[in-house]
Amino acid sequence: MRYRVRHITEYSYGAPVSLCYNMAHLLPRDTHNQRCIYQKVQINPPPVYQSEGEDYFGNQTFYFSIQEAHKKLVIDVRTDFEISAIDVTALLKNSLLTCGELRALLDMPTTPELRMAKEYLLDSPQIRRSDDLKDYAQSLFTDQACVLQAAMDFTHKIFSEFKFDPNTTTVATPLEQVLKQRSGVCQDFAHLAIGCLRSVGIPARYMSGYLETLPPPGQEKLVGADASHAWFAVYTPEFGWVEFDPTNDVMPNEQHIVTAWGRDYADVSPLQGVIFEGGGSQQLSVSVDVRRV
Template identity: 70%
Template sequence: MRYRVRHLTEYLYGAPVTLCYNMAHLLPRDTRNQRCLSRRILVNPTPVYQTEGQDYYGNPTFYFSVQEPHKRLAIDVECYFEIEQNDLSSQLTLHGLTCGELRQLLAQASTPELRMVKEYTLDSTHIHRAEALAEYARACFADDTPVLQASMDFTHKIFAEFAFDPAATSVSTPPEQVLKEKRGVCQDFAHLAIACIRSLGFPARYMSGYLETLPPPGQEKLVGADASHAWFAIFIPDLGWVEFDPTNDLMPNEQHIVTAWGRDYADVTPLQGVIFDGGDSQALNVSVDVQRV
């Protein structure tokens, strides 16, 4: 399957910004079943300096600096992807590594790969382990349950027990509050899942990208109506990082496009930086369009 993704980010400031430095996580990355065919990024006003790089997690980064007064900043990214079907969901009943066996492997950490993934069992900016979080997931991750099946069961548990509510949370809402109120958005559900899994001692990471949405039968797809999306992945030896989407109760496949991953949202913020001046107010507009080609 091939896709064209356009992500337009626009900031409107109450007063001119005289200088800004920014880093963006908006460029695509290649994965085992995803390949970027082409990409371009346009910034308005034109930066005096710009360069591409990679962060600690291997995510593509784009740095730029605008040094002329401006009340509007626009970052327009267009990418073309090719995604192959992921057949990991067919292994749910075939891969038998249990949660107890994974705990033992992590405790021994006898390979460099296992030692490296233990970083994803620790606290991070938005995610802190807690007994209440471990308790919420413990029944799913019993020692004799295969890890793949446990992860799918836990994904379904979040999907069934939580309501999608964009007004209920903010970027900084902690997972324990999400657990208490049972409401949130995809970022909250990903953070909650990761926090619970880490609280049980397993490695889990945050996945950021896009999700193709399809219009109701007989209706046209609206330009810009798609959205950035978040889900999680758990590390399973022999399989690597296996992804799950609790917002939609499934294992991501052709309709999920990955841009970045890290410990939590703070590692993959789409745009972050420093501005000088700009007044007391600013407005953010984001438009995302995912189109099959």
Template identity: 55%
Template sequence: MKYRIRHRTRYDYPQQVSQCYSLTHLLPRNTHFQRCTRASISVHPGPAVSAERSDYFGNHSYHFSVQIPHQVLEVTAESEVEILAQRQSLALDFGASCAEVKALLGNLQPEENIAAREFLLDSPRITRSAVLADYARDCFRDDLPYFSCVRNFTSRIFDQFEFDPRATEVTTPLETVLQQRKGVCQDFAHLAIGCLRSLGFPARYVSGYLETLPPPGSPRLEGADASHAWFAVYSPTEGWADFDPTNDQMAEEQHITTAWGRDYSDVTPLKGSVIGGGANQKLSVAVDVERLPD
């Protein structure tokens, strides 16, 4: 299966910007399940300085600086991704138990155990707490298979929370999300990660795209797709597995991974600073995820 992704971001400033510096995470990374076969980023006005690199987590990052006056900044990322193999459904009722996962995390081998323990810690947007641990605790009995518990916890978030893009902002605390039971995919991923870390399980934030199909007989609307977010958990015996609480499922072949990190702040699609521009800038984002013929 192959996909073409086009992600366009536009900033309109009420006053002139004299200079900007930006960092993007817009180009899909290679994983066990996908390969990015083509990727490019265009910036208008053209940048005076730009560079691509692999960041701390192995994601593709792109830095640029526009050093001429402008009131509109437009960044367009285009990529093509090939799904190498369908994600296999895990045998959720087998594998290490919750107690075994915690015990095995203390081992120095395999080496991935050490790297995974970093995702036990607090991060800029996720702080462990007793409140978060209490919300999830009864889903994670010591004697039950760990991945089965994560799957049930994913369903709990889906069943108990309402998707509402007006309910939260990027900075809304997790305790507020938990109290009002509303939010978006970013909130649900952060909530799950916060609960898991509070219970002693490593979890990371995954950003990317999800193929969406129009209703039968309806045309596909250009620019109507959006970025998506979910979370992944680690078991020393089975590795990493991805879960999507917004859609009550494990990540499947329609999930296209862009980047992963501790939380949203590590993989923000586009962030930076500007000199000038004034207040009340206007941001518009259009995303297209198109399935290509084999």
């Protein structure tokens, strides 16, 4: 499957900004089943400095600075991907490693991959392990349960027991509040799942990207109707990192496009930076369009 993605981020400021420095996670990364074949970044006003690189997690980044007064900043990113299908049914069927066996391997890691995976058992800027999170998940992640099947069952549990509601949380909403109110958005559900998994000793990381959405039969797809999406991945020595989407109760496949991964949203936020002088009130507008080519 081939996709074309256009992601437009627009900031409007109440007062002119004289100078800004920014780092963006908007460029796609190659994975075992995804390959980027084209990418183009346009920034207005034009930056005086721009460079691309990689962060600690291997995600593509680009840095830029604008040194002229501006009341609007527009970042227009266009990318083309090729994505191959994953036999997720076979993954679940052929996975034999139990949660108890995985925890034992992590206690005495013998490979670089296991040692690196232990990083995703620790607390991170937006995710803290807790007894409440452990209590919510531990019945599914017993020592005898297969890791991937337990993760799929847990994905279904979140999907069934939580309501998607963009009006009940913000980027800073604590996981305990999300757990209590049983509502949130994809970022909340990914953070919740990761916090629960780490609390029961299973490595989990945050996945950021896009999800193709298809219109009802007979209706035209609206430009810009897609959005950034978040899900999580679990590590096993058998298959590496395996992804799960609790917002949609699926294992991601051809319709999920990965841009970045990290410990939580703070590691991979689409745009972060600083502005000098001016700014005042600001409005953010984001438009994402994902199309099959």
